[in-house]
Amino acid sequence: MSDCTPPETIELFLFDFCPFAQRVQMSLIQSQLPYKATVLTPGQMPDDFSTISPLGNVPVLRVNNSDTVFESAVINDYIAQISPISIEPKDELQTAQMRAWSEYINTCFGALMGVLQATDEDSFQQANQALINKFQPLSAVLSSQNGGFFYGEQFTTIDSTYAPLFLRMHTLNQLFQPFSLEALPSNIKGWMDTLVNCEPLKKSIVGDFPTIYRSFIARMATDKYIDSQL
Ligand SMILES: N[C@@H](CCC(=O)N[C@@H](CS)C(=O)NCC(=O)O)C(=O)O
Secondary structure, eight states, rough: OOSSSOSSSSEEETTTOOOHHHHHHHHHHHTTOOOEEEETTTTTTTTTTHHTTTTSSSSSETTTTTTEOHHHHHHHHHHHOSSSSOOOOOOOOHHHHHHHHHTTTHHHHHHHHHHOOOSSSSHHEEEEEEEEETTTHHHHHHHSSSSTTTTTTBBOOHHHHHHHHHHHHHHHHOOTSSSSSSSSSSSHHHHHHHHHHHHHHHHHHOOOOHHHHHHHHHHHTTTHHHHHHO
8 A cells, every 4th residue: 555646557458368367457446546458369469569568468567658567466566555545464474474375376276277177077076176175274364254355354465366266166156067166165155255246356357257257168178078068
């Protein structure tokens, strides 16, 4: 959180299906910083995109129409620094712990990809269970027991980090009921319910998300077990 003057312009480049871009967009929405969202399509990128995104990926944030920042976790830290509204814990140690648990999202996304990549019913069931198991350590540190954000009342960047994952799990459960969320720890379920219904997440969705996610599955897990069942 900052008292300094925010940049004159902020532009976020994103793909509609990208959870890392959605993570950034949620932080921008919660911070109430004015920004422009530019939605790109893979394969139809602007000619000068390499001058905006050195690795060619999204999300990337362009500030004052010149400097850019990539890597969603780093962008979120930057947004937290310039935000007029606090979106990180007040305590430095808690902020460091939050960043550590935010990094853990990559393990969870890996487990979700394992679910999408399963080739038959048995390996799908195992992958579903492996994903659920990833939430045990998080459940042990989650302060909210019955819903609420990760730190209770205050929305912080760990909420924008996990909300895109929860949206995808929730959507997959709607598209394909055998993908079960029943065995999730109850406090994780409460956190998930809060996040999938919160305003920053709803406002960060570009288009009809079930359709977007169905196309993502068709592209990233073509003819795998779930794709073949849908
Ligand atoms: N670690 C990066 C991951 C970004 C990422 O994987 N972006 C994907 C879309 S979800 C992308 O742009 N892929 C295209 C490419 O790498 O060329 C972050 O958190 O920002």
